[in-house]
Amino acid sequence: MAYQVNGTAIEADEEGYIVNLDEWSKELAAEIAKAENVEMTENHWKVIEFLRNYYDEFQLAPAVRVLVKNAKKKLGADIGNSKTLEAMFPDGAAKQGCKIAGLPKPTGCV
Amino acid sequence: MPDAKKFLYVNRKAPYGTIYALESLEVVLIAAAFEQDVSLAFLDDGVFQLTKDQNTDGIGVKNFSPTFRALGDYEVTKLFVEKESLEERGLDPSDLQEITWEDEDADWEEKPSIRIVSRAEMADIMADQDVVLSF
Amino acid sequence: MSTLHTVNKSPFGDGALLSCIEHCKPGDGVLLIEDGVYGALSGSAISDAVVARAADVTFYLLEGDAKARGLPEGKLLGQVTPVGYDGFVDLVTEHDRSQSWL
Amino acid sequence: MKFGIVVSEGPYTHQAADTAYHFAKAALDKGHEVPRVFFYHDGVNVSSSLTVPPQDERHIQKNWSTLASENEIDLVVCIAAAQRRGILDENEAKRQGKDAANLAEGFRISGLGQLIEMGIEYDRMVMFGD
Numbered sequence: 001m002a003y004q005v006n007g008t009a010i011e012a013d014e015e016g017y018i019v020n021l022d023e024w025s026k027e028l029a030a031e032i033a034k035a036e037n038v039e040m041t042e043n044h045w046k047v048i049e050f051l052r053n054y055y056d057e058f059q060l061a062p063a064v065r066v067l068v069k070n071a072k073k074k075l076g077a078d079i080g081n082s083k084t085l086e087a088m089f090p091d092g093a094a095k096q097g098c099k100i101a102g103l104p105k106p107t108g109c110v
Numbered sequence: 111m112p113d114a115k116k117f118l119y120v121n122r123k124a125p126y127g128t129i130y131a132l133e134s135l136e137v138v139l140i141a142a143a144f145e146q147d148v149s150l151a152f153l154d155d156g157v158f159q160l161t162k163d164q165n166t167d168g169i170g171v172k173n174f175s176p177t178f179r180a181l182g183d184y185e186v187t188k189l190f191v192e193k194e195s196l197e198e199r200g201l202d203p204s205d206l207q208e209i210t211w212e213d214e215d216a217d218w219e220e221k222p223s224i225r226i227v228s229r230a231e232m233a234d235i236m237a238d239q240d241v242v243l244s245f
Numbered sequence: 246m247s248t249l250h251t252v253n254k255s256p257f258g259d260g261a262l263l264s265c266i267e268h269c270k271p272g273d274g275v276l277l278i279e280d281g282v283y284g285a286l287s288g289s290a291i292s293d294a295v296v297a298r299a300a301d302v303t304f305y306l307l308e309g310d311a312k313a314r315g316l317p318e319g320k321l322l323g324q325v326t327p328v329g330y331d332g333f334v335d336l337v338t339e340h341d342r343s344q345s346w347l
Numbered sequence: 348m349k350f351g352i353v354v355s356e357g358p359y360t361h362q363a364a365d366t367a368y369h370f371a372k373a374a375l376d377k378g379h380e381v382p383r384v385f386f387y388h389d390g391v392n393v394s395s396s397l398t399v400p401p402q403d404e405r406h407i408q409k410n411w412s413t414l415a416s417e418n419e420i421d422l423v424v425c426i427a428a429a430q431r432r433g434i435l436d437e438n439e440a441k442r443q444g445k446d447a448a449n450l451a452e453g454f455r456i457s458g459l460g461q462l463i464e465m466g467i468e469y470d471r472m473v474m475f476g477d
Binding site: 251253254278279280307309329330331333334335337338342343345347 | 476
């Protein structure tokens, strides 16, 4: 599959994760969110930015409990709790959040 | 957790030349979710996994060394590195990257995850486990 | 509490056997399998280390692997006991854990 | 006793999958249980149904499939390692948009959690690799 951003096709795998991580942009994130039926609020963007920073620092898309723990520390308890995060990203805060953030699927093959 | 088992992940291979180091780290990241008593051992060429300043731009392979610094988030806080293995390779602890974890019980104080141990201490650690997995 | 160590590489191209010998504890067992059986050769560069450690550690080798490689029985260290796969299984049960020196 | 076996090298290149097989058989013969074998690293290649060894050589994949069906062994192939190396079951092939699947009968693709579970639940873990 592919996303369309400003007339350019951005390739993604069958699950909707982009193939080339360098092609990410905020416009693309908005497109992915639309495809996922996620309405992006200011808090959503904060989580996306957090995820991208986490990946930059550790080369790792965090597992969901690590996301919740760190979001609490970095973004405050209002956002950083599993109930809120799951409501924001119904398909899984780590899974869906990382998809919109243009990161690999979290290695959580439990 | 009373019935937690002691798991030791033994790393004796260098990174990049083979995939063992990366796939070992992937196991540890998953294992962290099972609330067992997890330790990592780095000896022989395994100590090369933790050197700082790894830069894989020139080989087109993902640099996974920063991921070791995320282990604290996953509550993996015991990385035992063997002193003799470092010395045999002309390295000392200052050649390794800094890896820390935040101690929730001590007001989130940052504590070092890497613990340099002698070969005899490493043997004691190995003998004190329930499950030893080697990579 | 004791450990069964398995070593599957020739000691002449790899440090696994030496490292194992330096990390095992009195009462442990070391089983040489696959190319590890070359570590049982007497009069080799490694045999002194094996003989010295045999004072407090028991060495075994997987018989099928030694035969497959044509190791002359007369040249195997007397300190190394041959076992079959069934013996391998018993060794795993007799020790508290097993550690593979991969 | 319950034995957990890990195979972490591919077939034919390395003896690990053979040794593990003989070990598993010997354990079963002695009345032990081998509820699950976990395939990791290149060990996942043991599960390829596209393996065609010459007639005068052992068929490592078939040996495992047969042993598993006769003794109800759960042969688990790590999904992350399998995807890197091109081992897919029907579901994964469909999900990834690939036109073929090659996971042999008796094998199951699952996560690394299955490996950790073995360590938690079984009496002994034995690893075969390189």
